[in-house]
Amino acid sequence: MVVIKDFNDIDELKRPKRMLKYVLAFCTSGRATLVIDENEFELSENTLITITSGQIHYFKALDDAKGIILEFTYDFFIKGDHDMELIFHNGLFCHFAMNEAIQVENGAMIIKLLTEIEQEILTRPYQYLISVHSRIELILIEVNRSKINRGDELYKPDALFLRFLETVLSNFKNNLSVNDIAGLLGTTEAKLNELSKLHTNKTAQNVIFGLIVSESKRLFTYEKLSVKEVAYALGFNDPFYFSNFFKKHTRISPKSYKETVFN
DSSP states (O other), rough: OOEEEEEEGGGGGGGGGESSSSEEEEOOOOOOHHHTTEEEEEOOTTEEEEEEOOEEEEEEEEEEEEEEEEEEEEEHSSSSSHHHHHHGGGGGOOTTTTTOEEEOOOOOHHHHHHHHHHHHHHHHOTHHHHHHHHHHHHHHHHHHHHHHTOOOOOOOOOHHHHHHHHHHTTTTGGOHHHHHHHHHHHHHHHHHHHHHHHSSSSSSHHHHHHHHHHHHHHHTTTTTOOOOHHHHHHTTTTTHHHHHHHHHHSSSSSHHHHHHOOO
């Protein structure tokens, strides 16, 4: 549900790892190199990065770095539309591989809130989960303030669009159409297309295609699955059709992609 730990306690994160949790890593001193999917990020003092549920990540180097990692599940944090919009506010936790290392203005406040969360989890006082939830909200607000103060454009996603993304991510094997997802969410295909255009300038179907491509790269790179295995994992009945799909969207065949990664 909620886990907090020091950089010193992350032996398991020195190897590629995927968790269905949202992860926040805050560096308090030193330098660290963190790999998320296909990209590397440098963390230094008072630098924070967020990792979206399902992204594969690991520490490539620590260089005497110290810091704190907070992990929490979707079900714990998301109680309503407000929470849904806050967690993705300004692209903090983004499904489109837009991770970034963020220099936080008030590092002391972040440390204080993370320390308080750790204490709440250890002692479990009355209504401690509500207390932890509130402190995570304060951390996200503080990070957003740092982003806005440095001149970032304000971005507030729509909760329905975010539920659309979550539904896609949890149903790859089912190969759901946009209309299928609209039915599950109690909305229309037209509405999902409208929101997708607003947030990504793409159709809802093309948003789905992009998420499938990202997931296939993770399965090739870290799970080391075959083309056939990846195709079936992502709801394709025909591996040949999947290969053509992958090449169309990446301009490289799955076989060539795997060779590039492993070489």
